Amino acid sequence: MASNGVGKQQQIAVFGEMGSGKTVLLSSFYGMAxxxxxxxxxxxxxxxxxTGQGTRLHQNFLKMKKANERPPTTRFASTSYTFSIKRRRTSNPTSKPAEDLRLIWHDYPGEWFSEDPGTDDENQRRISTFRALVGSDVALLLIDGEKLAANAGEEDRYLKALFTMFRNGLVKLRDDLLDAGKPLTRFPRIWILGLSKADVLPDLDVAGLKEIVVEKAGAEMNELRDALASLVEMPEALSVGEDFVLLSSAKFEPGRIDVTERTGVNLILPMAAVLPFDRFVKWANRARRGSKLANDLARAALPVAVVLTPGIRAFSRLGRFAGPVGAVASFAATALAKTLDEADGGVFQHLEDKATKNHEFLAAVLAGFGVDLQRAEEAGVLLRSRA
Structure with missing residues (x-):
């Protein structure tokens, strides 16, 4: 997780083949808001x-809503989108100054996995794009629901090819990404598998998705995990194919697009913001106390911990996150993680209610994201790793 001064900044990298629904997902995320x-x-x-990006995304959404037109597909278009999550204007005189939350959404072209770059310039753009998204803590790998449905009974044909394509694409980039062969410190450590166009498979819940992936392409997913582990420092703090989510940007029928029928799109922000915090403090708890891995993970969780935990927030106001005191403050975040585990997410509801009562905008938003993730699990839309 990146911290932008006092404000909070989250990044998510979205990967998928051409036609897997990345543009529709992004347009639905922004347009519905x-x-x-x-x-x-x-x-x-x-x-x-x-503003120009926002207009294009909103236009895509409105064309789906009013003209039943899908957004145009893009080829080799690598774009990062930055969104600010701001408190709505209020006349409440007791409201405290609100910090903004920012989301950076990296869209990585699927063609760069399936096709070799045609020019040196295109190859450099591919490398630069991947280097830009390594600041993300979360990556979303899309499985195309239409292709999965088209291969019913033989899902292994599609899934094995998909994971092998991702793996080979990463292996080709390895030498260009690593500096003198040194593993990357900043790198997405949580790789979620998302079923795009989930409306095509209405009877498939997220547990069923996991079973299909593991049964039909478990070996290929492990090979992808190994390829990612070879790129990153501290590969023991890496989660690949342990989290699953169902995503449907709209319900598509012949001649009709219903943008109100969505699944999982509202989880993009919570997954980017809260999932790393939850996972990092757990990993830090299990690592050897005082080790580089434990310290790095705990410090990465601090931006959210500072907002949600009053004791850690006090350290923040004093500006005392350097040196030994910083390590103590970092490990204080693990106490909150333990509480969250024991309460099965109920603490997030308590934190949201308390922050809302105290007019603490950012704390209320982040705690609300935790509630959203819990509810999505209960609804069979999200499956989080328990490791």
Whole structure:
């Protein structure tokens, strides 16, 4: 997780073949946030930092909603989108100054996994794009629901080819990404498998998705995990194919697109913001106390811990996150993780209620994200690793 001064900045890298639904997912994520129905119930708004990008995404959404037109597909278009999550304007005089939460969404072209670059310039853009997204803590690998359905009974044909394509693409980039062969310190450590176009398989819940992947392509997924582990420092703090989510940007029928029928799109922000915090403090707890791995993981969790935990917030106000005191503050975050485990997510609801009562915008939003993840698990939309 990256911290941008006092404000918080999350990054997510989205990977998928061409046609797997990346553009539709992004357009649905942003477009629905501009709808009156979202604004009536949400305590925050989502705004694109680049006005032109925001207009294009909103236009894509409105064409789906009103003209039943899918967004145009893109080829070799590597784009990063930055969104600010801001508190809605309020006349409440007791409201405290609100920090913004920012989401950077990296869209990695699927063609760069399936096709070799045609020019040196294109190859350099591919390398630069991947280097730009290594600041993400979370990566989302999309499994195309349409292709999975088309291979019913022979899902292994599609899934094995998909994971092998991702693996080979990463292996080809390895020498260009590593500096003198040294593993990367900053790298996505949580690789979630997402079923895009989940509406095509309405009877498949997230547990069923995991069973299909493990049964049909478990060996290939392990090979992908090994390839990722070879790129990163401290590979023991790496989760690949242990988290699963169902994603449907809209319900597509012949001649009709229903943008109100969505699944999992509202989990993008919670997965980017809260999932790393939850996972990192658990890993730090299990690592040897005082080790580099434990310290690095605990410190990476601090931006969220500072917001959610008053004791750690006090350290932050004193600016005392350097040296031994910083290590103590880092490990204090693990106490909250232990409490969250024991309460099965109920603490997030308590934290959200308390922050809302105290008019602490950012704390309420992040705690609310924790509640969203818990509810998604209960609904069979999200499956989080228990490791």
């Amino acid at each position: 501009q709808e009156a129905a979202f604004k009536e119930v949400s305590q925050f708004e989502i705004l694109a930092d680049d």
